[in-house]
Amino acid sequence: xxxxxxxxxxxxxxxxxxxxxxxxxxxxxxxxxxxxxxxxxxxxxxxxxxxxxxxxxxxxxxxxxxxxxxxxx
Numbered sequence: 755x756x757x758x759x760x761x762x763x764x765x766x767x768x769x770x771x772x773x774x775x776x777x778x779x780x781x782x783x784x785x786x787x788x789x790x791x792x793x794x795x796x797x798x799x800x801x802x803x804x805x806x807x808x809x810x811x812x813x814x815x816x817x818x819x820x821x822x823x824x825x826x827x
Contacts, residue, residue, distance in 0.1 A: 758819040764795045765815055779813035 758775050765773040768791045769782060782788075789809045796803040802822055812818045 757823060758816055760801070761796075761815045761819050764799065764801075765792060768792050768795050773815065775816045775819075776814050779809040784809055784813070 762773055762775055768788065773782060779788075786806070789804075789806050792809065793803045793806060804818055804822070808818050808821065812821050
């Protein structure tokens with residue numbers, strides 16, 4: 755499974771509703787608690803986690819996944 759799709763599944767599980775690859779973190783009601791929960795969910799699954807600032811800087815799953823891929827994650 756490619757990283758963006760896997761990340762979308764994780765974001766969806768954390769949010770409790772489907773999240774698309776280009777859905778905006780802030781339009782989803784994103785806040786610091788949501789960001790912490792996403793980071794923790796990635797870590798629990800043994801995946802490279804985001805820095806807490808990533809959803810703020812790159813507010814879509816597609817953008818954060820690209821950033822992690824460039825960093826070797």
